[in-house]
Every structure is written in structure tokens, then in C-alpha cells.
Amino acid sequence: xxxxxxxxxxxxxxxxxxxxxxxxxxxxxxxxxxxxxxxxxxxxxxxxxxxxxxxxxxxxxxxxxxxxxxxxxxxxxxxxxxxxxxxxxxxxxxxxxxxxxxxxxxxxxxxxxxxxxxxxxxxxxxxxxxxxxx
Amino acid sequence: xxxxxxxxxxxxxxxxxxxxxxxxxxxxxxxxxxxxxxxxxxxxxxxxxxxxxxxxxxxxxxxxxxxxxxxxxxxxxxxxxxxxxxxxxxxxxxxxxxxxxxxxxxxxxxxxxxxxxxxxxxxxxxxxxxxxxxxxxxxxxxxxxxxxxxxxxxxxxxxxxxxxxxxxxxxxxxxxxxxxxxxxxxxxxxxxxxxxxxxxxxx
Numbered sequence: 001x002x003x004x005x006x007x008x009x010x011x012x013x014x015x016x017x018x019x020x021x022x023x024x025x026x027x028x029x030x031x032x033x034x035x036x037x038x039x040x041x042x043x044x045x046x047x048x049x050x051x052x053x054x055x056x057x058x059x060x061x062x063x064x065x066x067x068x069x070x071x072x073x074x075x076x077x078x079x080x081x082x083x084x085x086x087x088x089x090x091x092x093x094x095x096x097x098x099x100x101x102x103x104x105x106x107x108x109x110x111x112x113x114x115x116x117x118x119x120x121x122x123x124x125x126x127x128x129x130x131x132x133x134x
Numbered sequence: 135x136x137x138x139x140x141x142x143x144x145x146x147x148x149x150x151x152x153x154x155x156x157x158x159x160x161x162x163x164x165x166x167x168x169x170x171x172x173x174x175x176x177x178x179x180x181x182x183x184x185x186x187x188x189x190x191x192x193x194x195x196x197x198x199x200x201x202x203x204x205x206x207x208x209x210x211x212x213x214x215x216x217x218x219x220x221x222x223x224x225x226x227x228x229x230x231x232x233x234x235x236x237x238x239x240x241x242x243x244x245x246x247x248x249x250x251x252x253x254x255x256x257x258x259x260x261x262x263x264x265x266x267x268x269x270x271x272x273x274x275x276x277x278x279x280x281x282x283x284x285x286x287x288x289x290x291x292x293x294x295x296x297x298x299x300x301x302x303x304x305x306x307x308x309x310x311x312x313x314x315x316x317x318x319x320x321x322x323x324x325x326x327x328x329x330x331x332x333x334x335x336x337x
Contacts, residue, residue, distance in 0.1 A: 014326055015295045017276045022296045024191050035183050038212045
């Protein structure tokens with residue numbers, strides 16, 4: 001038996017050989033079975049918990065963004081209100097007497113140093129007496 | 135879901151031609167199926183599988199070496215397509231989109247096989263799918279010659295000469311320029327002719 005007739009001398013014969021080699025399986029039963037296998041795998045994906053999770057990812061991201069925005073606005077407003085109250089309090093009703101708010105001016109540096117060393121204030125008479133003795 | 139039900143029924147009777155049908159009715163049916171599948175109808179997706187699985191198999195078979203790998207790639211490809219269905223625009227041709235996914239699934243599988251086989255010496259050269267009882271010398275030699283081509287050359291020649299895809303479609307599927315697909319085809323044909331001639335001279 002010679003093989004020469006089996007060997008393609010031109011493209012047509014070669015392509016014919018290729019088509020025969022790569023012919024898809026024939027018969028509907030094969031394709032029905034393949035379809036069933038594909039759909040079984042698709043069903044596995046559909047039923048997986050990650051699919052459900054995936055379905056909720058976008059709404060969850062949107063909800064989180066809305067919450068963050070709301071929290072940001074609330075914090076900003078709270079901060080602003082605190083500031084307003086503080087300013088109002090300061091301007092409307094000063095709770096501290098003006099006399100104590102202003103530090104008494106010292107007569108001179110020397111007196112200031114003495115007061116610092118002995119830890120006494122200008123209002124105390126004993127302290128003033130001690131200072132005078134010195 | 136009315137659209138899905140109607141389209142599924144249509145799909146049951148509709149058989150697409152392998153050269154991408156020119157019927158606008160068929161396209162409308164397919165579009166309706168895609169939309170229904172996107173809305174969650176598994177019947178519609180099954181109909182799409184039924185419509186495209188033969189062609190999808192052919193694409194995968196052109197890229198991988200064996201029938202078994204082609205089956206795996208087809209299943210992987212449809213799974214990818216199902217997961218990515220939300221991102222598909224129904225106005226686009228579904229087949230072209232699907233076949234790109236199939237080609238990618240096949241290329242991934244080829245890469246994985248290469249990594250796996252790097253540590254193993256194959257005992258036999260992978261052979262194409264054969265129907266039982268169908269065997270001849272030409273097929274055997276052609277198959278041997280095909281294994282000597284590069285993966286891309288083999289894919290291009292099968293996709294073009296066997297499946298009838300255009301150079302542009304092949305380029306899109308394999309992620310190469312059209313000109314590269316054209317030149318791969320030329321080199322693949324020349325290499326096959328040369329190898330088959332060598333076999334003849336050895337006899």
C-alpha cells in the first residue's frame with residue numbers, strides 16, 4: 001500500500017485533512033450532555049454564597065457612602081454649634097469679674113521677684129510688712 | 135419574564151449557521167436571550183449555550199491540543215461569560231464577545247498545561263479527538279505535523295482553514311494584529327506542506 005495518495009499535494013487536500021482532524025463530535029446526545037455540564041457549573045455559581053454577596057456589594061458600598069456623608073455632615077454641624085455657643089456665651093454673659101480677669105500690674109521688677117520667692121500676694125498685709133522690713 | 139420565555143422558545147428551534155447568521159430575526163432573538171439572561175433567566179442562558187456551544191468548541195479546539203482540553207475550555211469559557219454577562223452590551227454581537235472569552239479560556243488552559251508538563255515528559259504525543267473506528271494515515275501524520283507548529287500558527291490555520299474565521303476575527307480572538315494572523319497563516323501552511331512532503335520523501 002502506498003501512502004502517497006494520503007499525503008496532501010495541495011492546500012485543498014491539506015485543508016480536507018485538517019477538517020477531518022478537527023471535526024467536532026457529531027450527535028445531539030454529546031451536545032446535550034455538554035450543555036448539561038455547562039449549566040450544572042453555572043448553577044453552582046448561581047447558588048454560591050459569593051453570588052449573594054456579590055449582589056449586595058454595590059448596595060452596601062452605596063449605603064456606606066451615604067452613612068459616611070451623613071456622619072460627616074452631623075459632625076460638621078455639631079462642631080459649628082459648639083463654636084456658636086462658645087462665642088455667644090463669651091459675648092453675652094461674662095461669668096468672670098473683670099477685675100480678676102485683668103492681672104494686677106506690678107510696681108517694679110524687684111517687688112515681683114520678692115513676691116515670687118516668698119509666694120505671697122500683694123493683698124496680704126503680713127507679706128507687705130515682711131517686705132517693708134527687708 | 136416574558137422576553138426570556140419567548141426567546142427561549144425561539145432558541146429551541148433556532149439553529150445558527152456557522153458563519154454567523156445574517157438573519158435579523160435570529161439576531162433579535164439572540165439579543166432578547168442575552169437581555170433575559172442578564173435579568174437572571176437561566177433558561178435564556180441555556181438557550182445561548184445551546185446556540186453557541188458547537189462554534190465555541192471549534193474555537194477552543196483550534197487552540198488547545200486535545201478534545202478533552204477543548205471540552206474543559208468550553209465549560210470554563212461559558213462560566214466566564216456567565217459571570218461577565220452584566221458587562222456585555224446587548225447591541226454588540228454576542229458571538230464575537232463569547233468567542234474572545236473562549237479563546238482566552240483556551241489560551242489560559244494551554245499556559246497551565248505548559249507549566250504542568252514542564253516537569254513531566256509526555257509519554258505520548260497528544261492526539262486529536264477521533265470517532266471510534268475512524269483512523270487513517272493522513273490524519274495521524276497531519277496531527278504529528280501540527281504539533282511541530284507553534285501554538286499560534288496551529289490556532290490560526292485551524293481557525294481560518296477549518297472554521298472559516300476571517301483574519302480580523304482571528305486577530306481579535308487571539309489578541310494579535312490582523313497582519314500577524316495573516317502572516318501566521320502563510321507560515322503555518324508552508325510549514326505543513328514542507329513537513330508532509332518530508333514524510334513522503336522518507337517513505
